[in-house]
Amino acid sequence: MHDDIVCVEMFPEECWVAPSSLVLHDEGVAGDVAEENEEDVLKAESGKMRRPTGKVVGIIKRNSRPLCGILMPSPIKELKAESGKMRRPTGKVVGIIKRNSRPLCGMLMPSPIKEATRHLFTPADRRMPRVRVETRQAASLQAHRIVVAIGGWLRHSRYPNVRLHRDAPDAASLTYAEAQLMMDDAGRKDPVTSSLRGLNSLAKILKQRRIQNGALTLASPEVRFHMDSETHDPIDLQTKELKETNSMVEEFMLLANISVAERIVGEFPECALLRRHPAPPPSNYDILVKAAKSKNIEIQVDSAKALAESLDRAAVPGAPPYLNTLLRILATRCMMQAIYFCSGMEPDTHHYGLATAIYTHFTSPIRRYSDVIVHRLLAVCVGADPTYPALTDKQNQQQLCNNLNYRHKMAQYAQRSSVAFHMQVGGGSVGHVELARRVLRHLIMRPFVS
DSSP: OTTOEEEEEEOOGGGOBOOOOOOOOOOHHHHHHHHTTGGGSOBOTTSOBOOOOOOOOOOSSOOOOOOOOOOOOOSSOOEEOTTSOEEBOOEEEEEEEEOOOOOEEEEEEOOSSTTOOEEEEEESSTTSOOEEEEOSOHHHHTTSEEEEEEEEOOTTOSSOEEEEEEEOSSSOOOOHHHHHHHHHOTTOOSHHHHHHHHHHHHHHHHHHHHHHTTOOOOOOOOEEEEEOTTTOOEEEEEEOOOOHHHHHHHHHHHHHHHHHHHHHHHHOTTTOEEEEBOOOOGGGGHHHHHHHHTTTOOOOOSSHHHHHHHHHHOOOTTSOTTHHHHHHHHHHHTSOOOEEEETTTOSOOOBTTTTBSOOOOOSOTTTOHHHHHHHHHHHHHTTSSOOOGGGGOHHHHHHHHHHHHHHHHHHHHHHHHHHHHHHHHHHHHHOHHHHHHHHHHHHHHSOOOO
């Protein structure tokens, strides 16, 4: 599919072929739907499966509008066969090195066969193929844009396997990169792009207010390994590239988490699930202060605001451009672990890193159980769901928080061990020195927002 990185096996020159002059008729969605619902068609008295059949006998109105585009000259020199036709280098795809796995937004095309469960989904991006979705809710989904994710594609199947993500009736599905391209295109004046720019302006105001209050902007690189599709060995690595749209979404997520924390603690002052970040003791900063002093840089650690301002000023004429990023990475290592807690068991609710009086996790219930509990508390606050004893038992809530904190710490250890393991294994394929060089390049040459 589009944006997949594949491995191609080239055929010998004698097996190269010339482009065909035949024009194949595309049956369109209707033909695809009929083919994909063979077991759902009506059964004749003879016991054979029949379906409506016909043929095109004429064109009533042809779409004759001009087509605008760009000619892409082929970089491959064609070879002339003995028959006079032009042959081109030919091969076949033998493996997928990296699959483009982003969700697809589009429309469901319900089957014309009554009570059918398999239907075609047409992506809004025309570079993507139609996919088959199995659902019994086609009647309720057909009027909406929906989002699906491709899970795999069997060799002998005409369509890939997909899973339904969500209904998207009022908004287009955009990746961070797509939204960034829209905002950067000065010629775009459509409502969606204008709304994105307005939200981005608000996000910058919110971020500036946080920084003025003493919020920290540290560096915490996220490393991802690329694996060989056959041997599953690491062959390369990359860091998550953050765009302006990432920061925009982050600001509104932080605002949502703070707003929900204030609401649930107002309704449940004794049993709200919150998240706090203790201020580190001064001794934690010794390694940071010592490292900065070696470069004649003074770091103030009296408060989060003083630390943030010191890091902003941390620059030395003639020093490597990544020095400030290294200091921010080191400052991250000095921090205490943020933890979940029950509001009735701990009076200190302050979050040191975000410089906010109260905070919780609300925005990611699909991947964090803490957010599920917060959603349940909020549902009670707004009258959408009744409460139950376990939800209002602060002892039970604190035990849950302790378990969440433990599991989170174990997940961090597993992540670090995984990176260390793949660093060791990857050394065999690209060399330990080369892999270490790539890691250092990614860690120190790109800034990251915590």
